[in-house]
Amino acid sequence: MLSLLPSCFLARTTTNEPLSAERLAALKVGQSTAQDALTTLGAPHDVVQLGRRSAWRYDFSNSKRAGFSIVVVTLLNEDSRSDRAWLFFDENLVLIGAGSTLQADASEFAMPWNEVESR
């Protein structure tokens, strides 16, 4: 059993910082501006120009990998989930829409045959 342990591994990779639901909730459609978003959330990770409008993306990803390898057989599971928010601004840089999905903390270490939580 001990000789099999070196062939197991767990790895976790994160990208960017977790998003804060409270900070996102502080931004109000029709009231908040791009400057408010910068002050509250910092610089976006991506900006997409949509004609005269623009969309800003904030994200944090959490990836968990679990593997097992013995002789010629390798079993590997990777569960990647993200916190993501998109803010949409009109041509005057007033917030016209905001959507967020916070599920990064639900990623799991598992084997390929294991059921993973799907909340």
Place this chain on the structure above:
Amino acid sequence: MSARLTAIGALLLCSACVSVSWERKLRDLPLRPEQYQQLQPGAATLEDVLAKLGAPLDVWELGHGRFALAYGWEQNRELGLSVSVPVTQRRSANFDYDEINLHTYGIVCFLSADLRLESLEEGRLHELRAMQRRRPEYEEN
């Protein structure tokens, strides 16, 4: 007994050049149909879409003020066989056979210039995006 030892020895020797893998890759959670089936084209707005579906995976411009929101997820199971054969001292030839599904599945919401849902399509995101994506356009005042 000697046959078993030979088999084990062969397996150990093969491990350097042959591998069999079973991999599963999960990326984000699939949307539930009831989440997007309630969105009515012509009636639902950008805010409705964002409230029902959350943050999209990607956003791109379609021109004339229209744009698309893409929601995607991956649930791939891959069974693979890889063989590596040394052909010189410093190089090796590789052969890979994988039943790989690398495509992200999801839905794309197409929004009009007045921020209303025009249509909603379901399928492989790279195919839906390839049909619709365009360069950002310059709009004069």
